[in-house]
Amino acid sequence: MISPPNQALALVFFGTTADAGLKVYDWIEAQMAARYPRMTVRRAFTSQMVIRRLKERGIAVPNLPELLADLKQQGITQLAVLPFLIVPGQEFGKITAALAAEPELKSVCATPLLTDEADYEAVMAALEPEIPVGIPTVIGCHGNEQHDQFNKEIRQFSALIEARYPQVMVATVEGDNPGTAPLARAREMAQPCGAVHFIPLMLVAGDHVMNDIMGDEEDSWKSQVGAATTTCSGPAGMNEQILARYCQHLDTALHTGFGGVR
Template sequence: MKQALICVSFGTTVPSARQEIEAVEQALSAAAPERVMVRAFTSGMIRRVLAGRGQPVPSLPEALESLRRDGVEDVFVQPTHFLCGVEYDKLRAEALSAASGFARLRVGRPLLASTEDLRAVAAMVADRFPAETGRAVVLMGHGSTHFANVVYPAIQTIFELAGRPDIRVGTVEGWPTLEEVRETLRSMKVERVHLAPLMLVAGDHALNDMAGEGPDSWKTLLEQDGYAVTATLEGLGRREEIQALYAAHLTQDLN
């Protein structure tokens, strides 16, 4: 039986961020060596930009149709998405709508799919940024209108229960907001703030909304609040612990 693994990401147009996606893809491919690995991106805008650069990436329906034509019978669709939000629901629906074309089709889990996943990611971040007197670490998550946005306040609670209230979580498009993070920082005795993305990749949001020089970037606004601000431009996909968590999900779901 011909088997395939489709690694599905939202996608990015930032070359360094693309490397972070590829690092996760490599870990997933190594966890399922018997399967042909295929890449797909769900963002139509990103696919159009990449196609214009001569770097075409198929959508999930296009990748599934290509595999069907090639006679693949068993497909596992593994998202690299962060949580079970709007994009995950969309790709799951697209995958399942094509299930009749295969003998077997399954859809895997995103990075944060259980309490254990949240605790593992929080522990990794806490190790990555040890507590320092006078410094807070502010993490930028994407955020969502989907109920899955609850993972962000949940991770914040995990940090606090672990004795790391110096790590604060905010989101670009969800809750907690930057304004709520700023309000909390005012009650803390810190002079320095370190920014880092709580995202798979350090793409446009990290480069511009978080650490950019524009008037509305988190860096600019926090500097206006009087903090000395530094930033790490590194997505979670670059970390071996995160790659291993994705691979463990895949191994469990394949068995």
């Protein structure tokens, strides 16, 4: 089925002020434009703080309500939304609320990366090539310190991947469950081999990866583990298998709502 000219695709990110992170968004947007060539592809951020800081640098990115208003002015009547989020937490709530406020715009919304057990399996398969043999590996997630219910999917994913790979543990920058407690185990496991590896399950390598995980301050994850050799994988947004999983979520939403596009 060929998509009509009044159909658009909104890629919704939390947002980042890091230049390297913005380049990841550029790469993702190019991949999505190539995959869905007959859809108008646009970008929006959910973080108003990030939007404001970028505006001060002369970089204009709309939030989702602003993007919806602009698309309506352009004559768009059908909208597919792909939230580039890891879990269905607070930011996902912002997205669904914005869409609910525009009932005259026919829209479908894909689910975030970790939504059900099939997603957990797909993400484990995507991360498997990044897990070095015999080296303790910490998967870093964002987490939520204010609303613990939004950490549920992270805990479920953690239980599955840690059971499958004994040298793997999942930690979060925010919240206490799991929080950074797994770093003590990583430190113990790193002593015999003198190495630790980090895998950020975050879309871009922004402040959390550069400073909280790989920074030189004494409270960084790298410093807390204290291994002689510390390595770190690239951000999840550059993992082609993870991008493919997001696309599967979008294809499911498109098939359900619009009968599919190509």
